[in-house]
Structure formats: C-alpha cells, structure tokens
Amino acid sequence: MQKILYKAADRGKGDYGWLKPNYYFSFGQYHNPENIHFGALRVLNDDYIAGGGAFPTHPHDNMEIVTIPFTGALKHKDSTGGEGIIKAGDVQIMSAGTGVQHSEANASATDSVTLFQIWIFPKKNNIEPRYDQRAFDTSERINKWQYVVSPDENDNALWINQDARFALTTLQTDKTISYTNKFTGNGVFLVVINGSVKVEETALNKRDALGIAGIDNFTITATEDSELLAIEIPMN
Incomplete structure (x- = not known):
C-alpha cells in the first residue's frame, strides 16, 4: 500500500x-x-x-x-x-x-x-x-457508500468519461467501512469532508486527504461522525 x-x-x-x-x-x-x-x-x-x-x-x-x-x-x-x-x-x-x-x-x-x-x-x-x-438522497449514504459518479450504469450515478468513480459516505462514530476498487490498479483519493477517521493506522481530520495506491481494498474507521469522499481514478 x-x-x-x-x-x-x-x-x-x-x-x-x-x-x-x-x-x-x-x-x-x-x-x-x-x-x-x-x-x-x-x-x-x-x-x-x-x-x-x-x-x-x-x-x-x-x-x-x-x-x-x-x-x-x-x-x-x-x-x-x-x-x-x-x-x-x-x-x-x-x-x-x-x-x-x-x-x-x-x-x-x-x-x-x-x-x-x-x-x-x-x-x-x-x-x-x-x-x-x-x-442524491443523503440518507442513502449512512454507513455505506453512495456512488454519485461512475461509468457503470449499474451504480445509478452520473456518467463520467473515465474509469473513475466518486463515492460519498456519512460514517458514524466507531463504524468501519471498506472501499474496494471497481477497476484493478486504480488509486483512491480519500477526502475527509467533516469529522475524523483512521485508514489502517493513518489518522485523518477534517479536510485532510490520503492518496492510496498499490492496493485494491482498504478499511476506514470513524473516530467521530464523519463525511467522506472517495475518488477512484486511474494512476496512469
């Protein structure tokens, strides 16, 4: 990772x-x-x-x-x-x-x-x-990912001209969520809109971001009520 x-x-x-x-x-x-x-x-x-x-x-x-x-x-x-x-x-x-x-x-x-x-x-x-x-109905992203931008019509999201995906979640305190890449080899740019979380052992606070590559799945735990944006994108 x-x-x-x-x-x-x-x-x-x-x-x-x-x-x-x-x-x-x-x-x-x-x-x-x-x-x-x-x-x-x-x-x-x-x-x-x-x-x-x-x-x-x-x-x-x-x-x-x-x-x-x-x-x-x-x-x-x-x-x-x-x-x-x-x-x-x-x-x-x-x-x-x-x-x-x-x-x-x-x-x-x-x-x-x-x-x-x-x-x-x-x-x-x-x-x-x-x-x-x-x-988008924000209640549908509580403790789960809501895909808002994607090239895959099955995600029920806005279409994008790229193998990229945007996902939002409202993660409650002590809840854990995993992100799995849709496209093998993509990276993920994770932004904490509000709150604070841990990604593996990395602590992130409000408006901090973490660029993640070289892995297709990772786990996030909220240390307080948090809002997150995950942007999955090709790395080349």
Whole structure:
C-alpha cells in the first residue's frame, strides 16, 4: 500500500476577494511543480464563494469537471444549453470534450457557497460536450457508500468519461467501512469532508486527504461522525 498524506493545513491557498480557494494540487495562485496531480485527478479545489461572487464565462476542453456543493446554491450555464442551480445534496458533472464555454455564480447576493470542484483527465478526448446534474438522497449514504459518479450504469450515478468513480459516505462514530476498487490498479483519493477517521493506522481530520495506491481494498474507521469522499481514478 502506497500512501500520500495531504494535510488540510498544508494545502495551497488563494484569495480573490469574492473567492477563497484551498488547493489540493497546483492551481491558480498556488504553484507547486511537485504537486500537480494524483493519477488522473488533476484538480481538487475546496472553494468559498462570497455572496454575489461569480466566475464569468470561460472555456474548458477535454476535462471531466465535477462540482459537489456543501452549503449555499450555485447557478450554472454553459454553451451546451445546460443551465440550473445546484445545492447541498446535488452533484454536477460536465464533460468539456471538444470545448465548452460556461459560467458559475453564487445564486445569492448575501449567502456564501462552499463546494469542491474536481477535474479528472478524460478517458477519450474530443467527445461531444455534455452536462448533467442530480440530487442524491443523503440518507442513502449512512454507513455505506453512495456512488454519485461512475461509468457503470449499474451504480445509478452520473456518467463520467473515465474509469473513475466518486463515492460519498456519512460514517458514524466507531463504524468501519471498506472501499474496494471497481477497476484493478486504480488509486483512491480519500477526502475527509467533516469529522475524523483512521485508514489502517493513518489518522485523518477534517479536510485532510490520503492518496492510496498499490492496493485494491482498504478499511476506514470513524473516530467521530464523519463525511467522506472517495475518488477512484486511474494512476496512469
């Protein structure tokens, strides 16, 4: 088992006034050539967007972009015709493919938004751009994995153009859960959204992350009520 620990306090930070991101990987105002990606996972930004804050229309191509909000509501509009609002419990995915223009804005002039925005390198380049979002029942992830992004239709999740899988769980104190890779040889980037857990003997607290490779199954025990995100991705 190979492990890379990403402590919350060691993340890169940015400050754009209306936007205050924490960067798990080199991006934006955080430049670190030794921390560019973990396998096919290129970006994981933990964003705070102030009331009225907005990303103006900008382009993307050949990237799978997943947004998971925790508080507040985010408006989205893109050149594929996709438009809507996402909030806590929702997950959004956009395949940028051959190229797409999109904008994102806090739906409130006063309340903040917090979210993860995650970029995954695609399996196939230059596909037709697409957009999808779904509200998930958070009660269905208590002490078990709820798959929210997957290429396998049997997972009842949002489709992604990659052999990657996103799973969320709300793990109660002293409960144990195992994660088993769907794709042999993949790695897993595990993020503690809230709470604290142990992965084997490694302790993780709120917003800490652990990159795990070289093993297809591992066990997590909650040392307090916790929320977790597991991102399974190809390592090459």
